[in-house]
Amino acid sequence: MKVLVASSYFPPHFIGGAEIIAHHQATAMAARGHEVRVFAGDISRQIPGYSIREDLFDGLPVTRIALRTRDFDATGNNLAHPEVERHFERLISRWRPDVIHAHHLVGLSLGILRIARAHGIRVVLTLHDHWGFCANSTRITHTGALCTDSSRCHECVPGFQSGPLHLPQRFRQGYLRWQLQSVDRFISPSRYLADAYTANGFPSDRLHVVANGIDLERFAGISPCGPSSRLHLLFIGYMGPHKGVPTLLQALRQLPPERFHVDFVGDGHARASYEAELARLAPDLSVRFWGRLPNAGIAERLAQAHVLLLPSTCPENQPVTITEAMASGLPVVASRIGGVPELVEHGVTGLLAAPGDAAALAACLHHYLEQPDDLAAHGRAGRERIRPYAFERQIGQLETLLAAPALPPQPSPPLVACHGAPDAEADAALRTEFASSPIQPLWLPASWLGPQPADLLWVSGPERDDPALARQRIDSYRRANRPVVLDERYRSVARNVTGVLIARGPLQSALAQKTLLLMPKRMDGTGPGESP
Template identity: 25%
Template sequence: MKITYITNLYPPSIIGGAEIVVEKITKKLAKEHEIIVITNNSKNEEKIENKIKFYKIKTNIYPVKNQLTESTILKPLWHAIDLFNINAYKEIKKILKKENPDIIHIHNYKGLSPLAFKAAKDLKIPLVFTAHDYSSICIRANLLNGKGEICENPRIPCKIYNKIQKFLIQDKPDIVTAPSGFVMKQLENAGLFSDARKIVLPNPVETETQPVEKSYDTLDILFVGSLSRHKGPDILIRAFRELENDNLKLHILGKGPDEDELRKLAEGDDRIIFHGFLSGDELMGMYQRANVTVVPSICYDNSPIVIYESLMNSTPVIASRIGGIPELVRDGYNGFLFEPGSVVELSRILKKISEDPSILKGLERNAYESSQKYSIEDHVKRLEEIYRGLL
């Protein structure tokens, strides 16, 4: 098969887990199929890497990878251009006409315009869409308001934006997938993709690893993610500082807009270490060393890659009971769940394991075993079945 992936980011450009998932999938599929990737860039570029043909296209006043650092003054303009980006539409359609793929699979599309859906359907090519977040129903993609709280009642500009976007993408995909049932439910509640077949397909991980033996001389607690309030790192730091044990260390991996504030919050506690952004073997080494990974999100996380990566390295997960997280973390089986935002409850769990690390033994075994059902091989086979079904 000849398959075109449309994704706003592709490694080494990384903001979240979606682009990591797309890279894993495309590299596996490229061994048996012809793969084309259309992605966003600061300039137009065409090249072939690892048997994958890339079209990197410039579509807006700045590339989507700059979204976190660009001026807030420019962001409304960027979103307005993206919504009606005729140039992006024409460029994507031109590439699709040239390549004439059997299947088009859209992942995160902000920066490549919702008109990418129209470009695919204009050519009557079967279309699959994967919802990695809430971009289809929220301009911020995380269902949070400007205060960083769950958005119960969107502002009028947001409602107008969502209505226009719904008109542009509604009824375009033949099949919609999402890594969690929670996200799929949000799309259904918003009245999106009513005519499409819907499939919950969890994210994939490499399962060729072996169970990891842990040391308990020092309990290493790990946070991996964006240093942004909605991911809850401040909640973790506050909970950690409630504990007086000297045998604890908190490792914070990532970067983000709230890093300076978080460093101030951790000031004076030598047990808290900021490592910056890590990837590849360095990141995997941190998971293997860690005794637990904490995912303290206060937003409706979809299906965080950090949980999959932690489980595959035999590392139990302590996480907020929110969004799609409880579909991956079973309380008392491969980790613990706590009420989102509760410093007290999280601190209590951390205190419990610090006083009796033997609790972790069974959780580690279950963490590794639960990761095995998310193998990249099974994921790719399922995708091939979906694609062939459309053909």
């Protein structure tokens, strides 16, 4: 089987949990005799133009696309890069993989999914977080609360910049959902994440729960830290609020400083402020901030710790740090959120606290001072609990899913291609008009759609310096017998076209779109404006 792994990042550049898993699974599939290549982004060079570079990493051929930090910016276009898609299409035309195994794709380009499908290549996508329905990927809103309604993404990220246009968030979400309809099978490492995607409209029959797996042998030789006058705590993760670092700092403030030592491993935008804040809150606490460490360095920290900490305020999937700590015989103190309780059983393999509750977190840590025997007991139970997650067992399930035959295309809601940039008033009118509608279309930029027409073209004002392109798109849709809604503010176009519905104002534009999309299909199966 020829497997092409696609990932926004790939080692040795920017190694996070998703990249570690992508690398381990790719090398394991190669070890089983499959041909494996990698198609990945590369921000190490920070050069424009999306140039490619071929190299080998751990025996795997890797095609690396030069990306820049701005390609990942949620306030910009981090989904559709035609240059990346052209490189991808040339690669699959030359190499002809049997299946694409995709991981994170934000920053790279989601268009590779439909391109693969058009070439008759199966697509399997492993989910690592909430990026498929959450603009922030964390389910944490701009107010710091846990989001329970993904239809309100615009409240956190109202829109994004695509070239000269500022587009509403619904275009990003619509494009995401449209592209992800090309996936044959989704793999979720946790039941929690699978259920979260199902609750957000993804097909449950295409979601498969398969743990990431862990190389137990790699951690078998690690012995937890022996008795000490101080309890050694270890945090491994991104230095940002969604990992619960502010909560941890407040919890450490409540503990006797002479009884604890804390190691922080990881980097992030808030690291410097956290170092200063902890020095202010607990000036007598023994602490060290290590920054990013290689795998060998992380293993050393695990061997010097009594307890692993992960006080996340965002729902975690299946944190690599927790599985590695459990395989090392460490108890885990973490938040009761997301997929964490599937790994950490309270009072058995560690202790759980409510996310954001510093007092409860401090109480969990104080428990191990009062009940030191639980350190060894919980560590042993964790090692036993993680045994079914052995990497070889999980890779067998992955291999089966990658080899499974392609599935029929997923049904799609109506597509609305938009030329222009709707303003906030027009976007609000769509929310109002379609709030209780029996259809929920997907809106996306016309330039991201490719050559195939959507179910409806919406030319949204005010008029820009592109009337010729607007007329070209209108003519294309009319030739395909697809309806067109034209904002009257495109005055030079409205004066010279026929066969389109000209809308006056945002409410009329939204109503026109809903009316046209709800028109019943004719006996020949075609809808409004369609040819039999």
